[in-house]
Amino acid sequence: MSASVNTHRIRSKGHYRLLNVLSQAGSILLGILLAIWSLTPIYNMWTIALNSHEAIFSGELYPESPTLHSFWVVVTQDFWYLERFWHQFGNSFIVGLMVTFLTLSIGSLASFTVGRMRLRHGWMLTNAALMTYVIPASFLAIPIYRIMGIYGLGNHLSSVILALTTFATPYAIFIFSQYGKSIPMELDESARIDGANPLHIYLRIYLPLMAPALVAVGTYALLLAWNEYLYNFLLLSTPQSMTVAVALAQFLNSDESPWNYMMATAIIYSVPPIVLYYGFRHNMTAGLTMGGVKG
Amino acid sequence: MSGTQQAIAAGRTFAPARPARRGLFGGLHGADFAWAIAFALPYAVIFFAFVVYPIAFGLWMGSDLSLYRDLYSDPRYLTTVINTLVYVGVGVNVKMFVGFMLSGYFMNKSWWTKALLVIFILPWATPALPAYMSIHWFLNGQWGMLNSAIYSLFGVDGPIYLNDHWSGLFCNIGAYIWKTLPFWTVILLAGRMAIPQELYEAAAVDGANGPSRFVHITLPMMANLYLVCTLLDMVFALGDFNSTFFVSGGGPAMSTEVLATLGIRYAFTLALPNLGVAAVMSALPLLVPLVILLMRKLRMSEGQL
Numbered sequence: 065m066s067a068s069v070n071t072h073r074i075r076s077k078g079h080y081r082l083l084n085v086l087s088q089a090g091s092i093l094l095g096i097l098l099a100i101w102s103l104t105p106i107y108n109m110w111t112i113a114l115n116s117h118e119a120i121f122s123g124e125l126y127p128e129s130p131t132l133h134s135f136w137v138v139v140t141q142d143f144w145y146l147e148r149f150w151h152q153f154g155n156s157f158i159v160g161l162m163v164t165f166l167t168l169s170i171g172s173l174a175s176f177t178v179g180r181m182r183l184r185h186g187w188m189l190t191n192a193a194l195m196t197y198v199i200p201a202s203f204l205a206i207p208i209y210r211i212m213g214i215y216g217l218g219n220h221l222s223s224v225i226l227a228l229t230t231f232a233t234p235y236a237i238f239i240f241s242q243y244g245k246s247i248p249m250e251l252d253e254s255a256r257i258d259g260a261n262p263l264h265i266y267l268r269i270y271l272p273l274m275a276p277a278l279v280a281v282g283t284y285a286l287l288l289a290w291n292e293y294l295y296n297f298l299l300l301s302t303p304q305s306m307t308v309a310v311a312l313a314q315f316l317n318s319d320e321s322p323w324n325y326m327m328a329t330a331i332i333y334s335v336p337p338i339v340l341y342y343g344f345r346h347n348m349t350a351g352l353t354m355g356g357v358k359g
Numbered sequence: 360m361s362g363t364q365q366a367i368a369a370g371r372t373f374a375p376a377r378p379a380r381r382g383l384f385g386g387l388h389g390a391d392f393a394w395a396i397a398f399a400l401p402y403a404v405i406f407f408a409f410v411v412y413p414i415a416f417g418l419w420m421g422s423d424l425s426l427y428r429d430l431y432s433d434p435r436y437l438t439t440v441i442n443t444l445v446y447v448g449v450g451v452n453v454k455m456f457v458g459f460m461l462s463g464y465f466m467n468k469s470w471w472t473k474a475l476l477v478i479f480i481l482p483w484a485t486p487a488l489p490a491y492m493s494i495h496w497f498l499n500g501q502w503g504m505l506n507s508a509i510y511s512l513f514g515v516d517g518p519i520y521l522n523d524h525w526s527g528l529f530c531n532i533g534a535y536i537w538k539t540l541p542f543w544t545v546i547l548l549a550g551r552m553a554i555p556q557e558l559y560e561a562a563a564v565d566g567a568n569g570p571s572r573f574v575h576i577t578l579p580m581m582a583n584l585y586l587v588c589t590l591l592d593m594v595f596a597l598g599d600f601n602s603t604f605f606v607s608g609g610g611p612a613m614s615t616e617v618l619a620t621l622g623i624r625y626a627f628t629l630a631l632p633n634l635g636v637a638a639v640m641s642a643l644p645l646l647v648p649l650v651i652l653l654m655r656k657l658r659m660s661e662g663q664l
Contacts, residue, residue, distance in 0.1 A: 065373070094464065095475050102479050105537065108504050109493040121502050125511065174402040183395040192406050194657065198650045199410075202597020202619040203639045206626045207413035207420065215408075230409040233402060255506050262394040291486040298627070309488055316492075316605075325494060341484040341644030342477075 113327035120323050134328035143325050145314050146334065148303045155300075156307040156333075158292055159224055163289035164282050166229040171236025171281065176266050178237075179244040180252060190241065193234035201231045202294055208233070209298050222301045228292055232285040243277035244270070276347060283344045290337050308333045417636050426637040435613045436621070436638065442528055443617045443642070446603075447596045448533040454540050455589050459581070461540075462547035483541040491605035494534045495521070498606070524614040527607040531615060535602040539595075543588055550584040551577070583656075590653050597642060597649075618642045 065321035112120055136142075141149045174193075188202040208227055238245035247270070255265050271278070293309045300306050312333055315326040378406060430436045465476055482490060497504050500519030509517040521527045554577065562572045600619045609616040609624065618623065618638055626635030 091464065091467070092471075095471065098461075099478050101480055101537070102541075104504075105490055105493045105497055106481060106485065108497045109489065111504065112493075112496065125504060125507055170401040170405060173398040177395050177398040181395045181398070183399060186399070187394075189399055189402060191412070193402070194654055195650070196406065196410050198594050198653050200594060200619065200646075201644070202598045202600040202623070203646075204410075204413045204417065205623060206632055206635050206639070207417040208409065209626075210420075210632070211409075211413055211416060225586070226405070226409060230405050233405060237402070248567070262391060262398070266398070291488070293488050294623070298623075309486075312469060312488060312492075313605075317609075326492065327489075327496075330492060334485055334489050337486055338481075338484045345480075 068329060081195075084200065109327050109331060112323050113331055115324050117322055117324055131166070132337055134322075135332070136325040137325055138328045138332055139155055142260040143322070145311065146325070146329065148306075149308075149311065149329070151304070152306050152308050153309045155221060155305065156309070159221055159228070159307055160286045160289040162225045163228045163232060164285040166225065167232040167236050167285040168282055171233045172240055172271065173266070174233075175237050175240035175244055176262075176270055179241050180249070180265070180270065181262060184333060190237065196230065197234035197238070205298055208295070212299055217299075219302055219305050221300070221305060224292075224295055225289075227295045227299065228289050229285075232288050235284060236281045239277055239281050240274065243274060247273045275358075279344065279347050283347075287337050287340060393502055402654075417640070420497050420633050421635065421636040421640040423637075426634055427641070429634060430637055430641065435616065438524070438614055439621045439638070440641075441615045442615060443597065445528060446535075446599075446617050447593050447645075450535055451589060451596050453593045454536045455543060455585065455592065457536075457586060458540055458544040459547050461544045463577075465544065465548050466551055480541045480545065482538050483545075485538075487538060487601040488605065490538055491601055494530075494537070495606050495608075498530055521607050522611055524611070527611065529616040531603045531606045534606045535596065535599060538602070539592070543592065546588060547581070547584065552579055554580045568596060587653070587656050590649060590656065594646070594649055594653065597646060614639055 072237070076151070100234050111124065111127050111135050114127040114132070116129070116131055116133065119128065138146055138149060141147055174189055177183045178189055181326065212223040213217055215223075252265050255269055260268070275318075291309070293313065296307045296309050297313060300310055303311075308329075312326065312329050315321045315323075315329070461612075465472055496502075498520045500506060500517070500522065505520075506517035510517065518526065520530050558576050558580075559572055562576060567575065598619050599617070600623065603615060603620045604623075605618050607615040609620050613621075613624070618641070622635040622639040624635075625638055626632040
């Protein structure tokens with residue numbers, strides 16, 4: 065009796081070990097597949113950028129004689145689509161920083177009113193933000209394009225800044241309202257007793273304590289603005305006003321496009337957001353989650 | 360930030376502030392009231408100038424009913440509607456299911472799954488435009504890397520992926536999945552990590568095996584988050600412009616367009632802005648229920664706090 069139990073136990077142990085080895089092997093195999101799936105388009109980008117123009121059309125799986133020529137062309141603005149590359153790079157930075165600044169200030173002010181000042185009907189503000197968040201930005205593109213013309217902002221960076229701020233602020237309001245609940249109201253009350261007005265409380269208590277949420281949302285807004293294409297494309301059309309995203313897509317206008325220059329531009333354009341993303345990955349888990357979002 | 364992360368993971372985002380507890384600025388008199396209005400004003404201005412006004416403007420532009428007759432008589436429009444439904448229905452659900460499975464895979468905390476997660480997130484960290492351009496060229500029938508690889512492995516020419524309605528459409532969907540899968544996997548992973556470990560321990564003590572713990576703990580705990588993520592991504596997929604525009608370019612012969620790109624195409628390539636708005640507005644029967652459901656879901660989840 066006891067012997068049979070023993071052999072059974074031993075067999076099941078061996079069985080278990082086999083299963084364990086099999087599942088280990090399976091998960092390593094899956095891991096390799098996932099890595100290939102994730103990296104292939106990125107690898108493709110580098111292969112093209114490192115090739116000479118002729119080599120692209122020979123369909124190589126890796127650059128046989130890699131050259132940094134394409135990157136040099138982009139950096140020295142030595143191609144007619146890229147004549148104002150650094151200027152456009154600057155435009156992208158201006159748009160990104162302005163959207164970040166406006167999103168943080170407008171969002172934190174609004175959530176301060178709703179969450180800390182208990183403005184009656186303040187919930188309407190939250191609902192407005194919630195509705196904006198769940199309307200696809202691309203669906204409003206045509207009317208917003210027309211309206212920017214009416215406002216007289218056509219072809220001006222501020223049109224893109226305002227449009228993107230509109231789409232980034234709702235997320236800011238939610239994260240701020242959520243995070244603000246962890247800050248005790250007693251702080252506001254004691255400051256109040258000491259004679260502080262709401263502006264003091266906002267600047268001296270609310271904002272400093274909200275720092276982690278500000279970092280998360282700021283990163284989100286900066287990435288959203290830098291990566292956005294549709295509004296940049298519709299609202300900015302001269303080489304002077306364009307951002308890098310629009311300049312990059314210009315390469316698609318002609319069939320003769322030098323794809324190696326295009327991919328080199330694409331890689332240079334991707335570096336700031338990727339660095340920012342990985343740099344702030346851990347502080348912006350919130351920004352990463354519900355956010356990233358919208359285009 | 361992990362508190363916020365867990366709050367989001369538990370599906371408790373977007374909880375608006377609770378109805379006024381008569382607190383500090385309770386009644387809000389005089390100066391306080393003025394401050395509150397001043398603080399709320401910037402967002403109100405942005406909202407009216409760039410959300411309410413465009414919506415009203417769009418409704419006005421698309422208010423002529425004959426536009427919808429024009430739309431309906433355009434065969435490209437009907438193809439577009441089918442494409443959009445396939446794009447949203449298949450793309451989102453396949454991705455969410457795979458993401459849910461992968462979130463279980465990434466629960467494994469060995470050093471190499473952690474390293475893999477860093478690589479796996481790269482598509483999400485890469486801006487959409489370069490990524491989709493690269494995929495477009497990767498799929499090029501003549502010079503693309505995919506067909507080069509097929510040729511050097513098997514000695515045969517691969518298909519011309521972007522030259523056919525269905526394969527083009529599925530390439531767009533695949534590209535969209537490639538780009539957004541990491542994002543949703545990470546959210547679902549955060550959701551799984553927020554499930555209290557005690558539940559699993561208690562179940563194990565009661566003799567529940569792996570599969571039954573999955574069915575009776577993981578699934579019910581994740582159901583709400585999974586639903587919210589699916590609905591939210593349906594809205595995002597419905598509005599996704601970049602994947603279609605850059606991977607297949609809407610071609611061949613505008614057969615892979617979705618509503619988001621068709622509207623822009625009508626308005627800016629064919630100079631028919633009203634028809635473009637009408638095309639977008641024809642998505643309202645799908646969008647409005649989604650928006651209402653989402654707003655309810657996201658607001659209701661406040662109750663759990």
